[in-house]
Amino acid sequence: MFQTEYAQRVFEAQEARTPWEKEFLQAVREVLLSIEPAVRENPAIEQHAILERMVEPDRQIRFRVAWVDDAGRIQVNRGYRFEFNNAIGPYKGGLRFHSTVNASILKFLGFEQVFKNSLTGLWMGGGKGGSDFDTHGKSDGEVMRFCQAFMSELYRHIGPNTDIPAGDIGVGGREVGYLFGQYRRLANEFTGVFTGKGLDFGGSLARTEATGYGLCYYTQEVLRVLKDDSFEGKTVSVSGSGNVSIFAAEKAIALGGKVVVMSDSSGYIHDPNGIDLDEVKDIKLRRRARISEYTTTHPSAQFVAGKKVWEVPCQIALPCATQNEITAEDARQLIANGVVIVAEGANMPTTPDAIEAFRAAQVVFCPGKASNAGGVAVSGLEMAQDSMRVAWTFEEVDTRLQTIMKKIVGDSLAAASRYGLGPDLFNGANIAGFERVAGAMIDQGVF
Ligand code: NDP
Secondary structure (H helix, E strand, O other): OOOOOHHHHHHHHHHOOOOOOOHHHHHHHHHHHHHHHHHHHHHHHHHHHHHHHHOOOEEEEEEEEEEEEOOOOEEEEEEEEEEEEOOOOOOEEEEEEEOOOHHHHHHHHHHHHHHHHHOOOOOOEEEEEEEEOOOOOOHHHHHHHHHHHHHHHHHHHHHHEEEHHHHHHHOOOHHHHHHHHHHHHHHOOOOOOOOOHHHOOOOOOHHHHOOOOOOOOHHHHHHHHHHHHOOOEEEEOOOOOOHHHHHHHHHHHHHOEEEEEEEEEEEEEEOOOOOHHHHHHHHHOOOOOHHHHHHHHHHHHHEEOOOOOOOOOOEEOOOOOOOOOEEEHHHHHHHOOOOOOOOOOOOOEOOOHHHHHHHHHEEEEEEEHHHHOOHHHHHHHHHHHHOOOOOOOHHHHHHHHHHHHHHHHHHHHHHHHOOOOOOOOHHHHHHHHHHHHHHHHHOOOOO
């Protein structure tokens, strides 16, 4: 329940305007409830209509993407870019290609991105885009033609100082290459308009690893500060087997954890001996195959079709696949099995009632907008390198990433403490991210 009339009014107005945008309303509700202590103590926020302005994207771009498949048929998909807020820097946020993509999902992601980017301390506003195009089962040629068609419209709305997209679900190195190539041809310029680029054309070392590694640096720092503990000897569950999952698993193992499960949309693998990550990389990154193939080379492991990893006992849970993948029932199972900390690698993977269950059971909960900010943080570092026309070493980028993730933990705890909330990483992250953007909006006048 809202405690301020102002936040409630803003939420209800949003709900009345677009009641069908479920994911977006879920994200708005979560953030507004969370920042109420700051709203209550700072009347300037209401005077400047900050909440009304923040829940409305600066610009919403929707377009048709027509492309030709291998059989010569014309296919039509929907393309989107939501430029949410650029008060603290150019719009920045990924592109998602997945059959489930719609305006509600991209608006929720763009809204969250504003606070996440603010938390990194870098000069980046928030945005998100994508398409209902699904890369599964498409040939390289089809993916290339789709990416070129998508960028043929998007290129006129983005730019290195305006809006800088990156990857997300369904948009990895291959897609970024095709998208960047088409932008370069159409705009006739070679600039840092995209992050997550190949290393030979303006990409940053450690960008591929950044979200997963950053998630583990964040989790490690939280364990150290709040529990005087670490990954050492802990059983770790990682959902998904994409970019975030693979590098979260890699760093969790390097820090002394034992990852026993990973998954994809068909089910999960359980290897009590510890997941062989090279095999997972081979299956998912090189062969683009199903995770179930793991059991052919690792007969002691089990593949469980159609189920989620959360039924396997663990102490550290890293949801890294997609939104709303931990429900209240999953949370109860994790709690019963002794989970100590849940750190979100994906965006909004935990439902509101599952978050409530974790908080009630004193399980440390790390919200994605803070714990998965490592990806966009290194994207910010990629933009800096592109502007300077220099390339930093892996160690240099990785060290900066560690510093940023530790600072996010510190800033979130400091914000929570300022409002008497105790060591509350969830509300602290929302407040810290919000206050920076709100301050910039007030300073810059009505827009
Ligand atoms: P990928 O496409 O590389 O991987 C996604 C993984 O999640 C795949 O294993 C996929 O399985 C699985 N998955 C996707 N949808 C579902 C579903 N509905 N049910 C079950 N499993 C599913 O994406 P990323 O790793 O890049 O992104 C994962 C999450 O992390 C997203 O929420 C994204 O927004 C977030 N994120 C990503 C960042 C990045 O830098 N990439 C940065 C910050 C957040 P399958 O192979 O079967 O499709």
